[in-house]
Amino acid sequence: MSEEPVTFQSGANRLSGMLHRPDGAPSDVAVLFVHSGARGRLGSTFQYPVAARALAKKGIASMRWDPSGMGDSEGRIDDTKMLDFFGSIQAGCFVADTLAAIEELDRQVAPKKLVLWGLCGGGITALLAAPRAKRKIDGLVLLSTPVLLDSAQQSPLETISAEHAASHLWTLYAKKLLSLEAYKRLFRMESDIETIKTYATAFVKGTAKKIARKVKNRIAPPPPDAPARPLHPRQNPHYLEALSAMVQKDAKLLMLYGETDSLRYDFWNEVYEPLVQKDEAYGKRVEVHLVEGCNHLFTLREWQAAALRHFDAWLPKVATP
Amino acid sequence: MNGPIGRFVDRGEHAMFTAYFPAAVEQPRFAVVLVNAFASETEIFRVHFVHFGRALAAAGIPALRFDYVGYGDSQGDFEAACPASMEADIEAAIEEAKRRSGASRVVLVGLRFGATLAARVAARRDDVEQLVLWEPLVKPWDDLFAQLRATVSMQTVLFKDVKATRDQIVENLLAGRPTMVGGYDLNVIDDGYPLGREMVEQTKRIDLLNEGTSRARTLVLHVRRNPGQPSKKLVEYRDRLAQQGVDVTLDTVVESTLPWLHEATYSTMSPNLYRTTLDFLGAGRERERNVDSVVEAP
Numbered sequence: 001m002s003e004e005p006v007t008f009q010s011g012a013n014r015l016s017g018m019l020h021r022p023d024g025a026p027s028d029v030a031v032l033f034v035h036s037g038a039r040g041r042l043g044s045t046f047q048y049p050v051a052a053r054a055l056a057k058k059g060i061a062s063m064r065w066d067p068s069g070m071g072d073s074e075g076r077i078d079d080t081k082m083l084d085f086f087g088s089i090q091a092g093c094f095v096a097d098t099l100a101a102i103e104e105l106d107r108q109v110a111p112k113k114l115v116l117w118g119l120c121g122g123g124i125t126a127l128l129a130a131p132r133a134k135r136k137i138d139g140l141v142l143l144s145t146p147v148l149l150d151s152a153q154q155s156p157l158e159t160i161s162a163e164h165a166a167s168h169l170w171t172l173y174a175k176k177l178l179s180l181e182a183y184k185r186l187f188r189m190e191s192d193i194e195t196i197k198t199y200a201t202a203f204v205k206g207t208a209k210k211i212a213r214k215v216k217n218r219i220a221p222p223p224p225d226a227p228a229r230p231l232h233p234r235q236n237p238h239y240l241e242a243l244s245a246m247v248q249k250d251a252k253l254l255m256l257y258g259e260t261d262s263l264r265y266d267f268w269n270e271v272y273e274p275l276v277q278k279d280e281a282y283g284k285r286v287e288v289h290l291v292e293g294c295n296h297l298f299t300l301r302e303w304q305a306a307a308l309r310h311f312d313a314w315l316p317k318v319a320t321p
Numbered sequence: 322m323n324g325p326i327g328r329f330v331d332r333g334e335h336a337m338f339t340a341y342f343p344a345a346v347e348q349p350r351f352a353v354v355l356v357n358a359f360a361s362e363t364e365i366f367r368v369h370f371v372h373f374g375r376a377l378a379a380a381g382i383p384a385l386r387f388d389y390v391g392y393g394d395s396q397g398d399f400e401a402a403c404p405a406s407m408e409a410d411i412e413a414a415i416e417e418a419k420r421r422s423g424a425s426r427v428v429l430v431g432l433r434f435g436a437t438l439a440a441r442v443a444a445r446r447d448d449v450e451q452l453v454l455w456e457p458l459v460k461p462w463d464d465l466f467a468q469l470r471a472t473v474s475m476q477t478v479l480f481k482d483v484k485a486t487r488d489q490i491v492e493n494l495l496a497g498r499p500t501m502v503g504g505y506d507l508n509v510i511d512d513g514y515p516l517g518r519e520m521v522e523q524t525k526r527i528d529l530l531n532e533g534t535s536r537a538r539t540l541v542l543h544v545r546r547n548p549g550q551p552s553k554k555l556v557e558y559r560d561r562l563a564q565q566g567v568d569v570t571l572d573t574v575v576e577s578t579l580p581w582l583h584e585a586t587y588s589t590m591s592p593n594l595y596r597t598t599l600d601f602l603g604a605g606r607e608r609e610r611n612v613d614s615v616v617e618a619p
Contacts, residue, residue: 003336003396005327016327016340018394038587039364042393045513046364049394069589072325072340072371077589079577085587171478260478293479293503299513302505 001056006063006108010100016072017041017065017101019108020052024059029138029319030111031055031062034098034129037120037297038085040071044297047304051117054308061109062117065101067094067125081152089121090149090236098129106135113318115139119298120146128238131245139252139318141311144296146263147270148234159234161269162206164262165199171260232270243271243282253286254314256307258294287314325374325386327394330417337387337410338394341421342374344383351450352422353377353602354414355386356431356439359465360399360511362581363392366432368589369580373430376595380604383422387414400508403519404438404527411442419448426450430598433581437461437527443535452539453598459554462525466491471512479503494521530561539569540601544594548575572597 002021007014018041033052036043041064043051052062068075077085102114114137118126123145130137150159160168173196176182185191246253257264275282289310294303325340355370357363370386377384388395389410391402415427428451431439436457443449458464469487476483484502485493493500493508497518500507508516541559543551551559551573559571574597578588 003329003394005329005338005394007327016325018327040368042364042367044361044364045511046393046399069368071367072327076372077587079586079588079590082585082587171481174481293505295475295478295512297512300505300509301513301515 001053006065006104008065008100008104010068010097013068013074013097015065015068015074015097015100017063017104018049018052019105020056020062020064021109022056022059022061026061026109026111027059027319028112029060029115029315030105030109030113031060031115031117031141032098032101032105032126033062033064034101034116034118034122034126035065035067035070035094036118036122037089038070038082040066040073042071043119045299045301045304047119047298050301050304051308058312061111063101063105063108065097065104067097073097083150083152083154086121086146086150087152090124090146090238092125092128092238094121094125095129095132098125099133102129102133102135102137113138115141115318117141117143118145119143120296124236124239127242127246130251131242131249136249137246137251139254139314140246141254141256141307141314143256143298143307144258144261144263145255145267147236147239147266148232149236150234154234160199160202160206160262161265162203162210163265163268165203165206167260168262169196169199169203232266235270239271243275247281247285251285252314252317254310255286255288256291256310257288258291258296258298258303260293261296263296264290287317325371329395330387330413332390332395332410332413335390335395335397337390337396337413339385339387339414339417340371340374341418342378342384342386344378344381344422346381346383347423349381349383349422349424351382351426351428352418352424353382353384353428353430354411354418354439355384356411356414356429356435357386357388357392358432358436358581359434359461360468360514362433363388363435365580367393369591370432372590373595373598376599377604380599382602382604383418383424385414385418385421387417398515400515400517400520403517404441404523405519408438408442411438412446415442415446415448428453428602431455431457434458434461434464437529440529440535441527441532443537444533446535449535449537451602452535452537453601454539454541455594455598456544457529457541457555457558459529459558461527465510465521465524468510472507472509475512476502476507479505491521494518529558534562534565534567536567539567540598541569541571542594542597543571543573544576544579544591545573546575546577546579549573570601 004019006017006019033048048064066073069077116126123142276286291306325342327340329336374384389407390397391399426448429439430453432455436454443452485500562569574593578584578586
């Protein structure tokens with residue numbers, strides 16, 4: 001196996017990356033790691049190098065790289081609220097860099113089949129870039145990918161789903177319901193009242209909205225051609241367009257979410273139930289797994305190994321001619 | 322703006338990644354080696370060092386950043402990294418910086434745990450001209466042990482309970498056994514970086530107040546969000562260096578964000594740290610001419 005620093009041009013910036021080549025002839029499939037959220041080519045707990053080396057052992061070449069303004073790449077990103085930064089990624093600010101990286105990997109390895117792999121913001125960047133690539137993108141591995149748009153203008157109540165609020169409160173406070181000490185802390189105002197209040201409000205508001213919608217539908221059923229439910233106010237139209245385009249191109253998608261990741265509820269409500277479950281075109285091409293216990297960033301090696309196991313099982317869908 | 326030149330350096334069993342920022346000078350007086358911190362702080366601060374490397378190069382000072390073996394782009398396993406191996410990496414980075422720049426002396430600029438290790442390395446070398454310590458950890462075990470809280474919080478999400486306390490994890494690490502709960506090895510820190518026994522054993526022994534010191538001119542910077550006094554520990558450390566006859570300055574730098582605190586603002590530069598350090602290195606005039614364009618360009 002070899003690892004080789006590479007640089008390539010994207011617009012005005014020279015981007016830096018790392019190319020991983022296996023020993024011997026590489027497999028027909030190569031993987032391009034698209035930035036890991038705000039962590040560039042490394043990923044939380046250095047999971048991208050770990051994954052790239054694991055792939056190289058299986059004969060798969062891959063490349064990791066920093067988009068403009070991250071890591072060793074040229075460019076600058078001005079100080080910005082984290083949620084606004086994520087919002088700009090979700091609108092596609094690193095798509096052009098990804099297209100340049102695809103061309104670089106093609107120049108270096110010329111794989112017959114190409115898979116893009118991205119976590120969190122890297123997942124949405126990979127999805128948005130894939131339909132615009134000059135070459136065919138055969139597969140997408142999308143971990144913890146956000147389906148809604150983030151903005152620092154949103155209140156926490158807008159970003160916490162009722163399902164996540166319930167799960168969070170249950171996880172952290174269920175045991176304390178029977179604890180005298182916990183009640184004492186509550187009355188002494190030593191508990192994290194603000195968090196409890198925020199999550200409880202999100203749960204009550206979200207649940208009330210759902211019940212109201214069901215009651216309204218029962219009293220006055222919508223016409224048959226009406227959408228099953230209103231679009232989410234933070235819906236990311238770029239996500240749905242790109243997903244539809246890749247399904248039409250017959251790409252194969254592997255989507256992984258951590259069991260404790262709040263984003264999985266958005267995905268379930270906005271994409272899995274209405275599209276993957278109900279539309280055969282999506283159902284045939286999108287494979288979804290929940291990784292037990294896993295958090296948003298797949299930080300433990302056990303969760304990273306689980307992601308690689310899902311990838312191994314899914315890869316024949318892409319590799320088969 | 323120039324990207325750094327990436328290259329691997331042979332470190333025996335594993336290769337160490339270095340990124341070099343060349344300066345347009347024939348015979349530089351010294352090269353700067355940028356020594357990064359611990360675990361996730363190195364990922365977050367990597368880009369800050371890259372911008373500083375460019376600023377140094379623009380001021381005519383060659384610079385080199387590197388990933389410890391087991392970190393980032395370097396090969397090896399994170400759990401095998403420990404103060405002894407990381408200090409050996411710093412020494413290898415010093416040799417690489419001298420070789421690539423042609424300089425015979427170096428300045429070490431370290432961040433937090435990296436600053437601690439840089440101070441220890443400088444104490445046993447005679448080619449360190451100056452030492453710049455950004456928020457050094459005087460007794461780093463205190464911080465590492467505090468960071469193990471994240472491993473405890475993780476358990477409340479995973480198991481709705483704390484199955485292994487920090488003390489139990491440390492005990493297991495020192496005994497060389499995993500802390501297995503529900504199929505997970507909880508010998509991790511900072512949300513999932515695997516810890517090794519040597520890391521714990523050696524870090525527990527580090528106390529900059531009771532170790533040999535470098536004779537190099539030293540700048541210790543305390544970094545805060547608002548103006549204020551340096552911490553007690555850093556004042557103690559400054560006094561200790563001064564008692565040893567070291568030409569030492571302790572100063573406070575205000576930055577709008579402290580990246581190692583995982584703040585709600587995404588930041589890629591630490592302009593006030595850069596400016597104070599460049600002034601200390603005698604690059605003030607060059608800074609005005611070149612560096613502010615790197616730091617402040619729109």
